[in-house]
Amino acid sequence: AGGGDEGETAVSNLTTQLLADRENGERMMDLTIFVPAGPPLKIRVPEDAIVRDVFTEVRKQKRALLCQPIEKAYLFYTAERDGKADTSVPVNVEKYIRNLGKIFALVENPAFSDNEKTRDRKGTDMARTSRPLISIHLPNELKTLVPYQSDLKISQLLIKICYKRDLDASRHYFTLPNSHSAIDEKMTLEMLNAKEMYLRVRREQSDSVSEEVVGGVDEITFTVNRINKKEKELCVLVISTGGLALEKKRRTGLKRPRPPKNGWADVSKVSMDKSKTVIVEYSDGRTAHLETETENSAREIVNAYTRLSQG
Structure with a gap:
């Protein structure tokens, strides 16, 4: 049992030492990155990090440098303590940081135009903040x-x-x-x-002109004015995949019309006459003039006929 305790203690001490090593910078590297605007950034990366990893850490701290891809918008150089960059040759993004030093600078890439920067920054901001x-x-x-x-x-x-x-x-x-x-x-x-x-x-048994949808998109019910011998009579018009049915108002109120026996064979044409009037032409020569409150209502009837009679 004592040996087991000693083993656990040894592992614990090793873990503590490893953590201490990281805190002391022996396994992690503290870098200073000078950026085009604002104070230099202080970031920490593993010893085996490459330049691309540094870009990732910079992006986390400096939200203004969110151009995509950041590797094209900015060039990465080694730098002096005062922030002066050695701009002779930019550092490749695949290079290991441990071989380059601890002070670097990001410099705007002149080959990456201002228009591209603006477009990329806007695209990134929209992707991050847009909520449909x-x-x-x-x-x-x-x-x-x-x-x-x-x-x-x-x-x-x-x-x-x-x-x-x-x-x-x-x-x-x-x-x-x-x-x-x-x-x-x-x-x-x-x-x-x-x-x-x-x-x-949804309006049912309404005394005013209205439109009601019944049974989903396969059947539409309209309450409209029917012109019959120059007298207006409130009526119900039902247009469905099975045909068109019309029923005028009774003393007991608006009555739902019976479905047509011959389906769409009974009707030859439905069209608009003037702005608010719909003409229903039957196969036997009869016609029905339906007056609506608005031009949109009349157009809805014609559209319903066109869609459901062909469906």
């Missing part, structure tokens, strides 16, 4: 910013935004700017590739 954010416009006309997360699904983001504001996620949906068509909630932020979205409220 998604801008979310809220129904109350306020705006919030959320960090970009490539694998975050739209459905997860919707729950997150609504939870923080005590909103019912089932009554809200996201759209892109200048659109009322819901974004597919199965998509991720990376798939969507958008920097701005709008959080909108």
Whole structure:
């Protein structure tokens, strides 16, 4: 047992001696590096370090010298105590420091243009500080910013935004700017590739002109004004992959129309007439004039027809 204690003591003493050797500079080297701006840097590197390792230590201390690659932007020279560099021949970055001395100087490389320095420095700063954010416009006309997360699904983001504001996620949906068509909630932020979205409220049984998304991106419901014998009648228009269906307002309110029997075979054309009016032309010669509140609403109907009728 005594021999074991002596062995442990010997190892402990050796470790202490090695640490002391490092502190005394016997296994580490203390260097002085003169730089183009500011006081000289004091750095410590292992005895077997090369010039490239010195560049790494300089980069850690001198943030202003973050040009990439720093080895091209600056030349490495041996120097005198007063900082005067021996600029006859720059030191190769693969050279061992222990054979060169302990005082050095970094000198700007004239072959590395000012434009390249500026461009590289800006690129490095942006890479270090840029944090992508998604801008979310809220129904109350306020705006919030959320960090970009490539694998975050739209459905997860919707729950997150609504939870923080005590909103019912089932009554809200996201759209892109200048659109009322819901974004597919199965998509991720990376798939969507958008920097701005709008959080909108689903409106059901509304007495005003509005647009509602039902069943994701495969079905879109619009509440619009129908022009029939110069009298406006509130109606519901449903456009889906299965066809177009239209139903005017009943005494009991807005009724959801039945899906078309023949799908898109019943409709021959959907187009805009003037700025706020949509014309639905049926295969049997009938037409329906739908008046919307805005030109954007009319355009959304035509776009939905174009996309879903061909899908």
